[in-house]
Amino acid sequence: MVKVRKFKGCLADQENASKIISPPYDVLNTQEAKEMASGNDMCFLRVSKPEIDLPDGTNLYSQEVYDKGRENLLYFRKQGYIKDDSDERMYIYMQKMGEREQYGIVAMASVEDYENGLIKRHELTIKKKEEDRTKLSDTQNANLGPVFLAFQDGEEIEKRMMEIALTEEPYAIVDGHDETQHVLWLCSVDDSEFFQNEFAKIPCTYIADGHHRAASAYNVGRMRREKAAQDGVELSGEEPFNFFMAIHYPESNLKIMDYNRVLKTLNDISNEDFLQKISESYDVSGPLEEGTDPKPTKKNECTLYLGNQWYRLQVKDDKIDKSNLIKQLDSQLLTDLVLSPILGITDLRSDERIDFVGGIRGLDELTKRCHEDSVAAFAMYPVQLQELMEIADAGLIMPPKSTWFEPKPRDGFISRCFD
Template identity: 30%
Template sequence: MAIIKPFKAIRPAKDKVAFVASKSYQEYSRKELNAILAFNPFSFLHIINPGYRRAKNLKGQERYKLVHQIYLEFLSKNVLLKDAQDCFYVYQIQKDNYIYCGLLCGASIAEYQNDVIKKHEATLQRREELFANYLKTVEFNAEPVLMTYKDNAAIAEVIKKEKLKEPQYDFTTRDSVSHKLWVISDPATKIKIESEFQKTDALYIADGHHRSASSNLYSKIAQSSNPNHTGKEPYNYFMSFLIPESEIKIYEFNRKIKDLNGLTKEEFLTQLALTYRIEITEENLFKPKQKHQFSMYLEGDFYSLTLLENNYSLNDALRTLDTQILYKTILEPILNIKDLRKDKRIVYGYGKNNISIMKEEIDKGKFKVGFSMMPINISEIKAIADAGLVMPPKSTYIEPKLRSGITIYEL
């Protein structure tokens, strides 16, 4: 069963939420970041980028302590307020006429450890330790982990009824994305939500593997240093956004390679022909039409590569993934790209125009060859997680992307 709990969120004052909410720090260019920090004193970016005020590039504990200090300043000035009681929060994001709606809550660390909360990506120990140390110092978490669950009619009905009420927040960000938030404080409704999730066999992490792993590590550290540990402390949970699996959107990353590993075009195509049926397409921007088919752009032509399944074994959930097939049949054996995270010869692209961008960059000589594929679907993600397997890096780009600072979970 899936154990979740309501929590007392720290939230922006209603008249300031549109100014506080921010995208992930990494999504801004330096120019955008400086402009926001210069002209918006309420942005959550002031908290997570505290060196701006001092014109210093702060690192490590010095930065973490100042993050905590500025967070307390936002509280003292009533930019941020703490809810008086534990609540669930219905959060809706509308982007490009597509609506994502789910529940903000605390998810159980124990169930993360017991694999009720399932993972499909590997994490790096260094990053886990870095963020756990960050959590220990700043004492809050402002970025929910995106998780999905099997569609549940009872949960959907609860959310539907809440959405008939006036939202606590209703604002639109500069990128034309609409945000609404409803606060669920009614005791009976909270019990109903908890009981329905207890009937759920598993939750699946869609985005936020390092955040959840770091919360797990921090929980272990906090528990070991607390002689009066009861299991009810905030560190026994981490803030999550739960969304029905039918509502998430999964996009693909393409792969752009800087060279052919010393091969000529003809030699490269000859090696490909051992595993693929190769056809030059007439389409200006060819996109794959089915699983196990790839789009390849090379020297001004788009090719369709269709896997010859007699030459490749599809015998487990991982080997059937197109990202793994591409890796095991082309990137590793032919192009000698073994480490998909660190090899500087490979670059990843995503977004609705990623095929045209890939073509343009190859035509300009930035890359030699590019590959695109069909997006991975939720059933494939669940199969990987259920089998305890790990996807290749950059297998999925998943939406919704959540704003920081709309709800904050204190540790």
């Protein structure tokens, strides 16, 4: 069963929350972050992406950047931009995007559970990104952004969470720049104890998003445990570094969006020959009539934008290896049946001939890219959360760029400092 704990959060100042909270560090590059923070000393990007306060050209992975992150975090606390809560507790965080509301409980998850596989993973991390977040967390002595965790069979947790959200006054409400609303509630100490006890009945949780944050938290915990052992310090297992901040979402509250692909080249293959080669593994229909929605409607279906026209592709049944969970995923089928054999694209992480577009940008972004810097685009059907959990249960790893979660919580609304 998982260990979930309350903690004393560092909360964005109520009156200035809209100036403080910022998108997660990994959805903006340095220049975009610098532009967003321009003219706003309270923008939390100064803490989560501290290189924006250093001269252009600074090595993003230098100790100078991590030290600046610690300096900025301490400054934010000293100025009262973020303030220590009065009690250890849990928090309810809701994001509303359009008509959809997503509720989760912010609490500490266990490094030991991560190590022992009770917090289940489905993605590999990129070593450089993992090292970057490890160094920043260790230097700042803090967790800045939460890991997304999903859980099943927590009806009592979900019931009480919704009762609080519907009856209690929020701590703060912020309308984000992307038309997403963010709302935070403070749970009572008694309710926090209730949640802690109920989570003790949950056998495992699943990382939905935030594999690098989780891995970095584990790394910090491991380093500090090793240091304590060297110093002869006996540990209880409840030390702050043995936990990390996470939002725990009931599985019913999460929705995975499509994660689409654009191709920079067809390797001198003509459009007609490309379609012909695809038709060996997919039933191809189209071009679609103008006004037809090109969005895929079911599993094993994707759509292709090629030559200013959309085509619908359905994987032929005999091409699906139904004995293998990974090979049944649409993203893996596309790689195995099209990208690799036809174009020679085998390493999605490093091959510069392919790029990825999150579903939040819509299919218009795919056609836009094909008129700017690409020659074709594949719109994918979203992975289902049940598929993700089955793959994690089996100890398997999903292909890169398979899942895109929205809406995303903002960094800086609630942070967690070790001391």
